Amino acid sequence: MGKISIMIPDDLEKEFRDEVARRFGFRKGSMSKALEEAIRLWIEINRKNSNITHNTDRVSGDELVKCFDECKGLYFS
Numbered sequence: 001m002g003k004i005s006i007m008i009p010d011d012l013e014k015e016f017r018d019e020v021a022r023r024f025g026f027r028k029g030s031m032s033k034a035l036e037e038a039i040r041l042w043i044e045i046n047r048k049n050s051n052i053t054h055n056t057d058r059v060s061g062d063e064l065v066k067c068f069d070e071c072k073g074l075y076f077s
Helices: 010-024 030-048 061-075
Strands: none
Touching (some): 010 030
16 A cells, blocks of 8 residues: 655645545544545546646536546445
């Protein structure tokens, strides 16, 4: 297993932790499971939008919603 250390804004961390607790509870491994889902979803979205080559490119809201709708069935039950 790999290990990644990141820095994120405090408000995003709190929102993420709250959502993880709501969805998975406070069980061991809950945050890792949620982060794995988030990373897999991010990869899937970026693969589906392969025309995006730089992080400065913009995706329309409609494109993002369409991609999310296609991916969410894989990761959210």
